[in-house]
Amino acid sequence: MLRRTLVAMLTLTSTLLAFPALAAEQAKATPTAKEILAKSAPAEWRTPDPQNLIYMQLPQGRVVIELAPDFTPLHAANIRTLVRGHYFDGLAIIRVQDNFVTQWGDPNDDETGDKSKIRSLGKARKTLPPEYTRSIAPKLPWTALPDGDVYAPEVGFSEGFPAARDPASGQEWLTHCYGAVGVARDVDPQSGSGSSLYAVIGQAPRRLDRNLAVAGRVLEGMSLLSGLPRGAEPMGFYTKPAQRIAIESVRLAADVPPKNRPALEVLRTDSPTFAALIDAKRHGRNAFYALPAGKVDLCSIDVPVREREPAAAKH
Amino acid sequence: MLRRTLVAMLTLTSTLLAFPALAAEQAKATPTAKEILAKSAPAEWRTPDPQNLIYMQLPQGRVVIELAPDFTPLHAANIRTLVRGHYFDGLAIIRVQDNFVTQWGDPNDDETGDKSKIRSLGKARKTLPPEYTRSIAPKLPWTALPDGDVYAPEVGFSEGFPAARDPASGQEWLTHCYGAVGVARDVDPQSGSGSSLYAVIGQAPRRLDRNLAVAGRVLEGMSLLSGLPRGAEPMGFYTKPAQRIAIESVRLAADVPPKNRPALEVLRTDSPTFAALIDAKRHGRNAFYALPAGKVDLCSIDVPVREREPAAAKH
Structure with a gap:
């Protein structure tokens, strides 16, 4: 029973399989982060320089x-x-x-x-x-997060980092997440x-x-x-x-x-899968989290990192 | 020099005394949290039940x-x-x-x-x-934080706890800060x-x-x-x-x-000193933090706790 007394349930779907009575709830559940990531395309991941x-x-x-x-x-x-x-x-x-x-x-x-x-x-x-800041021009990739922010006029992600910008000053900066x-x-x-x-x-x-x-x-x-x-x-x-x-x-x-480097990949913050993960944070619901938050804060969003299989890394 | 290579300077004022060239900056500095707390009145603190x-x-x-x-x-x-x-x-x-x-x-x-x-x-x-929530009525003390919030229509403090409320549903709840x-x-x-x-x-x-x-x-x-x-x-x-x-x-x-209890006191979240602390977070500036944030997020506000002198506690 240990695994079921949980605050968060990243593995909720598999856990729920033991609860036939909750099958209906499960059917209404939105995809988990794990499920969303499992469907990501290789091109959505980048290998950091x-x-x-x-x-x-x-x-x-x-x-x-x-x-x-x-x-x-x-x-x-x-x-x-x-x-x-x-x-x-x-x-x-x-x-x-x-x-x-x-x-x-x-x-x-x-x-x-x-x-x-x-x-x-x-x-x-x-x-x-x-x-502390850089000019918005020359332009870097920018994926806006439309949920609002207490501190900055605009927030989002640039090149894998959570960031903020102020069109009035023409400046942007990485945030202390x-x-x-x-x-x-x-x-x-x-x-x-x-x-x-x-x-x-x-x-x-x-x-x-x-x-x-x-x-x-x-x-x-x-x-x-x-x-x-x-x-x-x-x-x-x-x-x-x-x-x-x-x-x-x-x-x-x-x-x-190279053989001693971990084969780390970072999910591109301008990818559809990253957008789907953010949306799951915002609107996701399942039997455990019945009430979606509706919004998501910039610093509550993780940018996924994975390590490729060692076999693949040693090619 | 160690103490001066700092990310944050809670003790900034005293640190700055060693820098005559920065006296002008210091003169413009807003009061520190420590200075604000030092001026608090005894009645602004409560002893938890x-x-x-x-x-x-x-x-x-x-x-x-x-x-x-x-x-x-x-x-x-x-x-x-x-x-x-x-x-x-x-x-x-x-x-x-x-x-x-x-x-x-x-x-x-x-x-x-x-x-x-x-x-x-x-x-x-x-x-x-x-x-998970309670009805806003019967009414509890409420100190609104007007800075906005990504997740809830209204946020603030109630009885010493960060909280949120939704007038539309008539519910309020403690937040996961x-x-x-x-x-x-x-x-x-x-x-x-x-x-x-x-x-x-x-x-x-x-x-x-x-x-x-x-x-x-x-x-x-x-x-x-x-x-x-x-x-x-x-x-x-x-x-x-x-x-x-x-x-x-x-x-x-x-x-x-009683002699084995720590004499803890919590600053009342409906006190002027607490309001001044929030304002210092929002608009505070000094030689280190030259640019005030302008706003403050609910979960970035600490509710101060202090321990009275043991002598006083043993009366």
Whole structure:
């Protein structure tokens, strides 16, 4: 009976087969996410550019991050340079603030620590101009979400990322949804570089939008960042250095032999299957969720990621 | 320099004192949450009724939950009965699903497990009618949030809880914001009892609103539920029983000697200070967050909880 006492029922259809009395309800149920995804076409999935994929190896496993160079090009380039210089190897997760962010970088972010290390990496830059927003022109792909938003005039998806835009200002930006990876900085807007990054692990802190640069999002391994003990110091800093989580290595996928890369694919956010998934979130109903929500919030929509079968990946 | 490389700066003002060049910016800064709270009046805080406060003792610490009997009276009464029968003692956290919920209860939720145990507790009920919504009349206190909402016609706060209402149907309900405690159930809407509960640990799953009963919210110890390893099974169930987190005991505050109760106070959601905090979220700006959000989402608003000095509590 365990599987039936559930809050959510991603596997509802199969579970329901044991309940003949509910067959009528089941007949009225809308397709599940799993069923919708099972019918997706291969062309609806994209393989992220290995130049934009970062592998962060933690003791517990690997986190995969996709950079968003069309939104934050200077940061993407600098993060690549830092990664290629093995800047992050041996650094740590220094801060986990509940319902907010997990942040990593050099615990000694001063002249004795990261600043001198960055300086030694040739082309790497210690600070960058803020890339909080970009001009809507030149145009990027845009899939509008018509459900409305508390914070922005328009929201939707661009190149796989949840985003917002303001036609009045002509600007668009990536939003701080769960899993977004942002650029930590000092008070000075010009003080970020990508040498310290954070991932959103709670309710979307949309107040950060346009005040910090979003450099990408976590594709895989999110729970390795969200399921960590929270730090006891203000803002979630760990009290003792020993509590920090070591970063074993960070590598660019392009620098890893293809056979050692996970064959990740991301559902295109301009695909019919993605639209069907959003509609299932909005209007889906089944025996468990009898009342459809009617609308869906931008940050409540997952962009599906899958790993191709290893056999296929090794061709 | 560590404290200055931050994503958020709750303590921004004091931090900024080290930056004379930013004094002008600081002068324009709006009050911080800390500053607003420091000016609150004692009467703006309430002490939750000990009949509505639940202490859940985990190996890592204590979780305090406030029940919401005006929204889910049958569940509040049944949870009290279960707690007083020590029903939860020795049960466990059985499921942690990333960006969704942490759920606890009896791993054996069948006739050999919880059902027979509940039956042995006299007045405790195994199932209850769903209490997903309540009629707006009789009227409860309501503090409207005018910023809009993707899911509901109206949102706001009632008796300390984030809530939504629909004048057309005459119904109101507690929303699934971070920290909300809901009633797990089987497919049958009449199958919940409060013997298995969940807490929201990610982006507010508002789709659950009106499909599940919200029985209260976590006042203290939220990070003990959110900072747990995610279960590897579908829906976050732990693979091995040994991975579950044991519940040492669950007690009603009213049954605990006053000297052993934490002196928790919750800011009244109909108080001027709470309104000022919301406005600071909406329009606040400082040297770090130069661009105010302009609006604030219901589930991005924390209802402050504080613990009075132990000396005062021991009078």
